[in-house]
Amino acid sequence: MYDTVKERIKFYKSSPWRRKREEILKRDNYECQECKRNGKVSIDYNRFNIDTAQERKHKYLDVDHIEELQNRPDLALVDSNLITLCIKCHNKKHDRYQGKKKRWNDERW
Numbered sequence: 001m002y003d004t005v006k007e008r009i010k011f012y013k014s015s016p017w018r019r020k021r022e023e024i025l026k027r028d029n030y031e032c033q034e035c036k037r038n039g040k041v042s043i044d045y046n047r048f049n050i051d052t053a054q055e056r057k058h059k060y061l062d063v064d065h066i067e068e069l070q071n072r073p074d075l076a077l078v079d080s081n082l083i084t085l086c087i088k089c090h091n092k093k094h095d096r097y098q099g100k101k102k103r104w105n106d107e108r109w
């Protein structure tokens with residue numbers, strides 16, 4: 001169902017997901033649950049005015065599927081499978097820090 005990037009992008013652009021994402025961000029108090037668990041203080045939003053803070057939160061936070069979308073499409077919009085993560089923790093979870101893509105390209109060329 002969500003096997004291709006195209007299908008996943010379509011999902012992430014859909015209004016049910018946008019609504020759900022907002023719901024989860026609110027549920028998690030606009031805090032990265034991973035940072036919270038580790039007792040890390042995330043970005044200090046209080047320094048910004050409301051509008052800017054709202055904007056920044058949206059830039060810094062992702063809603064992650066605990067069970068990946070392509071593995072469990074049935075859990076795509078299920079609250080218990082969704083968690084608020086900051087970009088940093090989210091990248092870490094998906095191992096995007098390793099620069100694999102770059103290395104892969106290097107090998108390829």
Ligand SMILES: [Zn+2]
Nearest residue numbers: 032035086089
């Ligand atoms: Zn985090």
Ligand SMILES: [Zn+2]
Nearest residue numbers: 064065090094
């Ligand atoms: Zn994720």
